[in-house]
Amino acid sequence: MNTETVSPMVRCDRRGRVGIVTIDRPKRRNALNLQVKRELVEHLEALASDNAIAAVVLTGSEGYFVAGTDIGEMSSMRPSDHVRLETDRVFHVVRQLSKPVIAAVEGYALGGGCELALACDIIIAAEDAKFGQPEIRVGIMPGAGGTQRLLRAAGRYKTLLWSLTGDMIPAGDAYMSNVVSELVPTGQALARGVELAEQIACMPPLAVHAIRDAVRLGGDVPIGTALALERRYFERLFDSEDQKEGMRAFLEKRAPRYEGR
Structure with missing residues (x-):
């Protein structure tokens, strides 16, 4: 051997x-x-x-x-x-x-x-x-x-x-x-x-994941389907704590603290 x-x-x-x-x-x-x-x-x-x-x-x-x-x-x-x-x-x-x-x-x-x-x-x-x-x-x-x-x-x-x-x-x-x-x-x-x-x-993990999926999946389907896919990912992020933290930090003029949830 x-x-x-x-x-x-x-x-x-x-x-x-x-x-x-x-x-x-x-x-x-x-x-x-x-x-x-x-x-x-x-x-x-x-x-x-x-x-x-x-x-x-x-x-x-x-x-x-x-x-x-x-x-x-x-x-x-x-x-x-x-x-x-x-x-x-x-x-x-x-x-x-x-x-x-x-x-x-x-x-x-x-x-x-x-x-x-x-x-x-x-x-x-x-x-x-x-x-x-x-x-x-x-x-x-x-x-x-x-x-x-x-x-x-x-x-x-x-x-x-x-x-x-x-x-x-x-x-x-x-x-x-x-x-x-x-x-x-x-x-x-x-x-x-x-x-x-x-x-x-340093970016919000859920948004990073959504953007990558939208780009990768959207590139191989008709534009109407890709736009609908993008919109769904966009909407879903409004259920995340990172969205709330990111916008709150922007309004409060401070650095955000993202946790990926």
Whole structure:
């Protein structure tokens, strides 16, 4: 029996109410293999269940986000392997996490790395970072949201241009195409991501949850349905103590004290 100890490839730190998840596989530019995906799921689910954590920042070590999915591991897989091993689970976990997730991108976010960033709520990118969906160059296509999330962010024509050529997308182009939330100087993506996470962590939790749900669910339904959904969330917040506290604090010209109820 193989008793070899496999070193962790993902680390998790807590900074106040912010959880920082770092992919740490620098020799492979943080490429996603099954171990990395499994460890990401474990850390993210632990943060989701931690009441002390209000927001999460996802990043990579040594100046890279994620250079792609590990082709060496994936090359011999069959369709049933993807199903059995749930190779797309981490993307669903990120997208459905109960707390906001901010991607802090330096270097490359390619293939599965781009899809991992797209699964997040906010993407902060260094000015010289590169995004892309190069799967076509190895005989496949994006399979974890690369076509569909790009389509909803950048539109049909950019999505097809990038997906059919496999070309890298400079962070500036991604920003202009609504794929990136904010550009920062090289080396500052994590600091800015944490700063934003700390700002969001101070907001009323019920309102944060409602806004995220309205945006995520509303983007995939007709505008009339989305507006009705938004209105229902808006109305429901008037049953919360946070709504009363927030408005009372505003009128009394003091800082609010939110409790998430």
